[in-house]
Amino acid sequence: MGLGNDVSNLPKGIHRRWDLxxxxxxxxxxxxLMDECHKTQLLSQAVMNFTVRPKxxxxxxxxxxxxxxxxxxxxxxxxxxxxxxxxxxxLFHNSRMQLLEVEPHSLTSSAMGKTQRAVSDLFSQSIAESAANGPTIVLLDEVETLAVDRSKLSLDANPIDIHRATDAVLVQLDLLAEQYPNLLFVATSNFPEAVDSAFTSRCDLxxxxxxxxxxACEQILRACLGGLAKTYPDVAGLIKSPRFGDCANACVGLxxxxxxxMVANALAVDPQTAINPNTLSIDNLLSAARYAKEQRIQRI
Ligand SMILES: Nc1ncnc2c1ncn2[C@@H]1O[C@H](COP(=O)(O)OP(=O)(O)O)[C@@H](O)[C@H]1O
Ligand SMILES: [Mg+2]
Structure with a gap:
């Protein structure tokens, strides 16, 4: 995938812009690959934002x-x-819809005292401008860096600026929500407990x-091996193996x-397999899956 279809003249805090x-x-x-009903629910919620919310x-x-x-x-x-x-x-033809990808880290790494300003400018200028021009979806990836749980921050250890950045996000979200019903934020977080509750209470879903x-593990493994088989045709045989199910079971927890x-690690079991991935075996996959699980448990 490219870098986005517009990487020129991007305002601070936005690292990619896509025409959709x-x-x-x-x-x-x-x-x-996951339970289709979750994907359908997510898509429907996003569509509803653009149909019902303006009305x-x-x-x-x-x-x-x-x-x-x-x-x-x-x-x-x-x-x-x-x-x-x-x-x-x-689903919305000819809508001039855009996706903006925000990079929270670039905002919070601003010089001391400037984070709040950077956040306010991003929302009130760059995002507002895009929303004024047409439907806009904004990806706030790893949002816990932007909307930090203020109740867990000690003022001694954290600059007041970080608190103010969260305040700025909330103020701006309220303003944008009022002015632009054709705007949708999609935020992600690996650490929901680190996201401020005032932010989560504003989430529609x-x-x-x-x-x-x-x-799902079975589907992912099948898709991965199927993709690999486009380059190394013998790999397709592994999907049909009677022990394929054991491999999928060994992936549960990853x-x-x-x-x-893990599939890449299995290909690297020895130099011969790395040179010719067509020789990949079910045993290679099984031991790579078990190894990945052990490593994971040790890290937790
Ligand atoms: N449910 C899944 N089905 C298929 N591939 C997945 C799944 N979850 C993650 N992946 C793969 O893992 C990689 C990382 O996904 P990503 O969207 O960056 O995850 P996250 O943002 O949750 O850390 C992608 O290449 C993706 O293909
Ligand atoms: Mg991610």
Whole structure:
């Protein structure tokens, strides 16, 4: 995937801008394998934001246009958020919809005392300008860096600036929600307990993206081996092996990213397999999956 279809003249805090629809983002959506009903729920919530929110008073339903995806790292949250933007735009033809990707770290790493200002400028200028021009989806990836749980921050250890940045996010969210019903924020967090409760209470939907269950592990492993088989055809045989199910079972407890990386580790079992991945065996996969799980347990 490229860097976004516009990387020139990006305002501070926005690191990519995409004109939608964008097939590369659609491929991301398709690559995340999980219970379809969760994907449908997510898509429907996003669509409802653009259909119902402009028409229904905030006194009736106080929608803010914020969806939060929470779950362990590597479960597909960022991919889903980007892919969602594509899928929503597909349903609204000719809507000039855009996706803006915010980089919270670049805002909070501003010089001391400037974070609050950087956050305010981003929301009140860059995001507002885009929303004034057409429907806009904004990805707030790893939002815990922007909307830090103020109740857990000690003023001694943290600059007052960080508190004020969270305040600024909340103030700006309220203002934007009022002015631009064609704006949708999709936020992600690996650490929901670190996100300020005033932010989470503004979310229209908080969706938990769990570790893949047995069926999802099987799907991810099948998709990964199937993709590999396009280059190394013999790998396809592993999917048909009677022990394929054992491999999928051995992946339960790993996140989607770890499952795909585990396959790469299996290819690196010895130099011969690394040179010719067509020789990959079920045993290689099984031991790589077990090893990945052991490593994971040790890290917890
Ligand atoms: N449920 C899943 N199905 C298929 N692939 C997945 C799944 N979850 C994660 N992945 C893979 O893991 C990688 C990381 O996903 P990402 O969206 O960055 O996760 P997160 O933002 O939750 O850390 C992607 O390449 C993706 O294909
Ligand atoms: Mg992510």
């Amino acid at each position: 629809p964008e097939p590369a983002l659609g491929a991301l959506w398709d690559s995340i 229904v008073s905030r006194d009736v339903i106080p929608l803010h246009g914020v969806i939060l995806l929470v779950g362990p790292p590597g479960t597909g949250k960022t991919s889903l958020a980007r892919g969602l933007a594509h899928r929503v735009s597909q 908080i969706m938990e993206i769990p570790l893949p269950d047995q069926a 996140d989607g990213r770890a499952i795909r990386k």
